[in-house]
Amino acid sequence: MKVEKNAIILAHYYQTGDIQDIADFVGDSLALSQKAASNNADVILFAGVKFMAETAKILAPEKKVLLPDINAGCSLADSCKAGDFEGFIKDNQGRTIVSYVNTNAEIKALSDIICTSSNAIQIVESLPRYEKIIFAPDRNLGNYVLNKTGRDMVIWNGACHVHEEFSLEAIIKLKKENPDAKIIVHPECELPIRMVADYIGSTSSLLQFTMKDNGKCYIVATEAGIIHQMKKENPGKTYIPAPPRDSTCGCSECSFMKLITMEKIFNCLKNEKPEIIIDMDVLLKAQKPIRRMMEISEKLGL
Ligand code: 13P
Ligand code: SF4
Numbered sequence: 001m002k003v004e005k006n007a008i009i010l011a012h013y014y015q016t017g018d019i020q021d022i023a024d025f026v027g028d029s030l031a032l033s034q035k036a037a038s039n040n041a042d043v044i045l046f047a048g049v050k051f052m053a054e055t056a057k058i059l060a061p062e063k064k065v066l067l068p069d070i071n072a073g074c075s076l077a078d079s080c081k082a083g084d085f086e087g088f089i090k091d092n093q094g095r096t097i098v099s100y101v102n103t104n105a106e107i108k109a110l111s112d113i114i115c116t117s118s119n120a121i122q123i124v125e126s127l128p129r130y131e132k133i134i135f136a137p138d139r140n141l142g143n144y145v146l147n148k149t150g151r152d153m154v155i156w157n158g159a160c161h162v163h164e165e166f167s168l169e170a171i172i173k174l175k176k177e178n179p180d181a182k183i184i185v186h187p188e189c190e191l192p193i194r195m196v197a198d199y200i201g202s203t204s205s206l207l208q209f210t211m212k213d214n215g216k217c218y219i220v221a222t223e224a225g226i227i228h229q230m231k232k233e234n235p236g237k238t239y240i241p242a243p244p245r246d247s248t249c250g251c252s253e254c255s256f257m258k259l260i261t262m263e264k265i266f267n268c269l270k271n272e273k274p275e276i277i278i279d280m281d282v283l284l285k286a287q288k289p290i291r292r293m294m295e296i297s298e299k300l301g302l
Contacts, residue, residue: 001269007043009265010035010056013203014225014257015047019265023047026229028204029055029101030116030297036060037294045269049256050276051077054105057276058286059294068264070274072256074102076188079158080137082106088134092154095132098124099289102160103137105278109285111136114293117187117202119302120145126296127151140164144187144194162254163188165244166221171196174219174240181240182215186222193221193242210234223254 002009002024010032011023020026025035029052036044036056045066046053050073057065085107089097099111100120108114115123124133124145133151135142137158146153163186171193175181184206185197194200199209203226210218210230220227221242230239244252268274278286 005043005269005272006041007045007269008035008039008041009045009047012048012052012225012257013207013229014223014254015260016225016258017228018262019047019260020225020228022262022265028116028118028202030118030202030302031204032056033059033101033116033290034294034297036065043269043272045265046276047260047265048072049074049077049254051102051104053276054278055101055108055290057278058105058108058283058290061283064272065276066268066272067274067276068261068268069259072259074160074256075162076100076102076138076158076160077104077107080104080107080156082110085110085136085156088136088156092134095134095154096127097134097136098127099136100138100141101290105282105286107136108289109282111286111289112292113296114289116293117141118204119293119297119300120187121148122300122302123293123296124149124151124153138188140190140194141187143191144200160188162223162252163221164190165246165249165252166190166193166242167245168192168196170243170245170247171219171221174243178217178219178238178240180215181217181219181238182213183219183221183242184209185242189221197221207233210237210239223257224252225254225257 037059053067097111133153136156142155182198217238224241227239
């Protein structure tokens with residue numbers, strides 16, 4: 001069907017291993033946006049969440065973009081609604097609006113520039129020093145960027161339910177049991193978790209770290225799906241998922257990402273729905289800040 005329909009399957013690292021293995025391309029949100037913007041397919045099937053599929057549609061409006069389960073949202077993106085955000089912008093007038101890619105299309109349309117966790121520091125650094133900034137919607141990534149850049153930033157009070165669930169106590173206990181393990185952390189995690197990290201980075205950056213580093217064991221504080229690629233790249237190393245506060249909830253897995261299954265992918269490609277449709281006015285407005293991010297990332301070789 002993929003060949004018949006000239007379709008490409010893009011998958012995020014948080015998808016289950018079987019989906020990552022049948023995808024044409026697996027990556028973090030920056031790499032997936034770059035791939036969506038530059039491929040010859042007529043159809044993009046996005047194995048990920050809605051904001052990622054929307055970003056693909058915004059960058060390639062002439063293509064049909066499919067999302068196997070339209071309910072695959074994102075608690076972080078949904079913590080920032082357009083009406084509330086407009087009020088926040090009014091209260092903080094004169095600031096440049098930097099929005100994380102984990103936002104709905106309407107928020108992107110209100111923004112000056114987009115960033116991902118791979119390039120957030122460089123995007124903020126690319127703005128003139130005198131520019132004051134609004135950063136939305138992730139308070140943890142925002143505080144991380146603020147600490148790194150020292151810029152004048154007001155930060156939207158949103159967070160990801162997966163990355164805020166990791167337990168500092170359980171991570172320290174694991175470290176005591178595995179003293180050689182390195183703690184690697186996504187910047188969406190809370191400050192105490194970031195403070196005990198040996199390395200902080202986006203999903204692809206964490207993967208790269210485990211590939212280049214000479215350690216043998218890692219405590220991984222991000223969604224556990226990434227461990228599939230880590231094991232594929234370096235099967236001889238040990239990867240321990242950082243435990244959540246409630247050990248019975250399984251919340252180091254993103255329930256939205258895990259709504260996508262092989263069966264839904266098959267049916268979605270067959271029926272060519274659910275399809276991502278974005279109001280053209282919103283799409284065109286959202287294109288500008290995403291393209292601005294892509295140009296800066298390209299210039300910096302990110
Ligand atoms: P990455 O940009 O690191 O792929 O992260 C996306 C995401 O949703 C993190 O929760
Ligand atoms: Fe959104 Fe968190 Fe899931 Fe990433 S892990 S897609 S930020 S809910």
